[in-house]
Amino acid sequence: MAKLLPAINRGGPLDKYRQLASFDWKKLRDIIDGEDIVKFKEKCWNAMESDPLFKRGHEIVSFDEFRRITALRAKKFKSLDILPLEELVVHPDRLRALSEAIFSYDGSFSVKYQLSYAFVQTTLMGLGTTRHMELYEMLGDPKCKLIGSFSLTEISHGTNTRAMRTTAKFDVNTQNFILHTPDFQAAKCWVGNLGKTATHTVVFAKLILPTGEDCGLHAFIVPIRDPDTLLAYPGVKIGDLGPKVGLNGTDNGFIMFTNYPVHKDNLLNKNGDVTTEGKYVTPIKDPNKRFGASLGALSAGRVGIITICHTYLAKALTTSIRYSAVRRQFGPNDTEEIPVIEYPLQQWRLFRYLASAITLRIFIREFGNFFVQASVESFLGNPKLMQESGSEIHALSCAAKPLAGWLARDGIQESREACGGHGYLKFAGIGDLRDDNDGNVTYEGDNSVLLQQTSNWLLGLWSRKADSSVWDTPLSTVKFLKNWKSLGKTGSNLQRVEDLIQAYEWLIRHLLEKTALLQQDLKNRGFSDFDTKNHIQVYAGRELSIVYAEYNVLRTSWGVVQNIQGADAEKRVLETLLLLFGGFSLEKHLGLLYESGYLKDPKSSDNLRSTIINCCKSLRNEAISLVDAIAPPDFCLNSPLGSSDGQVYSRMESELTQTPNTYGRPDWWRELVSKM
Missing domain, CATH: 1.20.140.10 (Butyryl-CoA Dehydrogenase, subunit A, domain 3)
Incomplete structure (x- = not known):
């Protein structure tokens, strides 16, 4: 571990507290993550830090430029082929580690990357079969132009699956499903990557047999844009949702279909399929198990959000706690100021969330690894674990995701306030974390x-x-209730x-x-x-x-x-x-x-x-x-208040003096001094 992890700066303002610690922080990271995961995260971070595309400051860029650089970063990171399929099968826990590593850098880039490739691949793994393996591998190919997205929510129905009105009617003559959106209220919306860039999307639509029988919501992998031109195909209408509160590097959009044909093989058919004659068949005879398997497979987003939330929370606490050990305020006499971390109130405000972040991290390691194991086994032809655990995975993720989202929301806000006025500066980084995390309490289901x-x-x-x-x-989440x-x-x-x-x-x-x-x-x-x-x-x-x-x-x-x-x-x-x-x-x-x-x-x-x-x-x-x-490297943290060397004020001075026109008058000064 000493060789894997970089040395922490010694001799700075934080050195006093590091010497007082009763444990070895590197040994603790090994316990929390394990040597393999630590090594894998360092690989991810080093790959980003060594690439000029990932260099950044705190300048405010335009909405379109932020989207451009975010899309290019996602494309670049994919080209690195950090986690190929053969490696994922052997080390499924690296999927969660990858998410932790990249979300500690930037939320927009991470959402963009995950939705473009990993999330669609996970859906193919959970709901698809061997006939979708080629597309799975294509999405993982570093040279592939395909960009994925996930279309579940509808404009007027949110995630109320029973009320969704997008249909996929099977046509025996053409062996196609005909996707159709009856009106704008049924448009799929809030689809990440869809606004400008996605070439494919996983669409959830009601499967209608030629007889008119409604077989309920099923997933289809649907090509929507030409990968070479990014122009929508005929029969597909795509719009952009525009600026959001946070995560503005990711282009969210809405989509409508007008009698748009897709081949029957585009149906993700693990839990249900249609024969060439137009009859519905399913390998899972027990409807409860079939429903459970579908619920479990669809839990990937919520399981992922728990990881995102603890990553955001850990990042905010790294900044606020390191800052609290440097910031001095008041003291027992007029000549002495003490670090604010010494005050019981500051400890109470921050350490409760520090405990939450580390506890969540241990929990999601266990829960996330179980989910990935069930998904991989299901994709490789052994769906038993997912069928048996799907309903429980769904129930636990539907409760743990809100818990993690609210803990992150409150802990990030407490961190912002605990840093006082300096925490309100954009370069502190906590405000952006707060805005990016805000989506976690509503997407993949309102908490x-x-x-x-x-x-x-x-x-x-x-x-x-x-x-x-x-x-x-x-x-075993309810085992105690046997008694x-x-x-x-x-x-x-x-x-x-x-x-x-x-x-x-x-x-x-x-x-x-x-x-x-x-x-x-x-x-x-x-x-x-x-x-x-x-x-x-x-x-x-x-x-x-x-x-x-x-x-x-x-x-x-x-x-x-x-x-x-x-x-x-x-x-x-x-x-x-x-x-x-x-x-x-x-x-x-x-x-x-x-x-x-x-x-x-x-x-x-x-x-x-x-x-x-x-x-x-x-x-x-x-x-x-x-x-x-639990901290990411300074490169990812990107906050003068939370740097590992504790040099808060020299870094603040450097940041402020590098800001264009810090000491100058504004370009519009004449308008202000002239008569109205």
């Missing part, structure tokens, strides 16, 4: 709406709770991770029962199924999904940490971080714990909060080395 998917799955299991086998799921009758009904000590996990298990059981009773009461009062599902969310189903996500992030990460061998100091600091994450998360639900009768002692809440404060205090001397363990 609050997604949570309903999770609560629906949990309630479905609860309705069959008498059958203990329903709790034996591949990811739902005997779960402890009281608790008082919330000062160990084991205590927090036990409290979470009780809370999930309580909320399941509460939500199910509310559901039944509404049905007894004559509410329709639709109204019932809506009315059980507030103060019931929504909270159920959130605590389910928090519990599984904590449980999964705790299991990993407890298996660490031969690294006692690193294990201890990770245990503190997980205790802080669990306490920070569970504190939000203290009212529910008292309401349910789990807590009776008024001092229990004080004890939990004391635990949080003590964890923050114990991390004061560890924080700089902790961010060293």
Whole structure:
């Protein structure tokens, strides 16, 4: 690891805290990532840093120029062939590592690259068969001109799949599916890469048989532009959505089809196909397994967003925590100023999110690797794991994605504020992170709406709770509910991770029962199924999904940490971080714990909060080395406030003085001094 990772600058303002750390930051990075992933990330970062195309400052470029340079960076990175298919099959965890590496550089470039190639390839892997292998390999070919995109959402229906109106009717005579968009409201929209550049898109449309039978939503890989001219094909109308709040290097667009033919082989047919005679066939006879496999395959975006969120959060915290160790403000007397990281309030503001970032990182390593394994096995002809785990993957990703998105949103904002006025400067980098992350809370499903998917799955299991086998799921996210009758009904000590996990298990059981009773009461009062599902969310189903996500992030990460061998100091600091994450998360639900009768002692809440404060205090001397363990290189961070050498003020001065016309008057000065 010492050879793989670059040396941290010594002798600077951050050196004091690095010497105080109780653990080796390189050893911790090895535990979190593993040597192979560390080496692979360094390979990605070195490839970008050595290429002039990836050099950047903080100048504001035009909207069109930002798109141009972003597209060229994505094209260039693809040409490097960092992760070929044969390597991915052997090392599936490198797909997640690739995402972490490039998103730590820039969100727009990373979205552009991932959507252009990796995301479409993942969809082909999850929903396609061997007949799509050639296209999969073409998308991975460094010399290929094809650019992918993903078309699910419709203008007036969001991700409400049942209401989508784009159709694909099979024509027996031509052996083509005829794609058609009835009107603008049915146009596919928010499609990344579509606005100006995509040559192909994965379209989700209702598969209509020649008899008129609707077989539901299916995916098709559709050529939409000439790769040599980037002009849309006849029958395809493509528009640009224009500027957004963030990620403006990625061109989002909308698309409409007018009786546009695509060959039947363009149907991604793993879970369902149409014969040459126009009959629907499926290899999965059990409709629940077929649905589960489709849900699991479509979870790639949400699983990826969890990775993006913890990467953004880690980047923001690297800047704010390093800055806090350098920035001095006030002190015990008039002549001494102390670093703001010494203040308990600053520790509390930032270290809770530092614990969240590292806990999420461990969780997504496990969850992401499981998902990629299931996807690869399915693509290679063994769909059993995806079929059996698809519904659970869907449920967990629909809860963990909102959790990660909101933690990143709040942690990035806290980092911005914790850096004071300097954090508001564009070159600090935190504002751009905030804007880029903002999309994570709505794309691939609005967070609050997604949570309903999770609560629906949990309630479905609860309705069959008498059958203990329903709790034996591949990811073990609800295994503890096999003993739902005997779960402890009281608790008082919330000062160990084991205590927090036990409290979470009780809370999930309580909320399941509460939500199910509310559901039944509404049905007894004559509410329709639709109204019932809506009315059980507030103060019931929504909270159920959130605590389910928090519990599984904590449980999964705790299991990993407890298996660490031969690294006692690193294990201890990770245990503190997980205790802080669990306490920070569970504190939000203290009212529910008292309401349910789990807590009776008024001092229990004080004890939990004391635990949080003590964890923050114990991390004061560890924080700089902790961010060293998760930080991207300075080249990616690109922030004078967060540079690894801690030279904040000299870097700020350099940045400000290099800005064009820093000391000059504006070009429009005459207009200001002349008479109106």
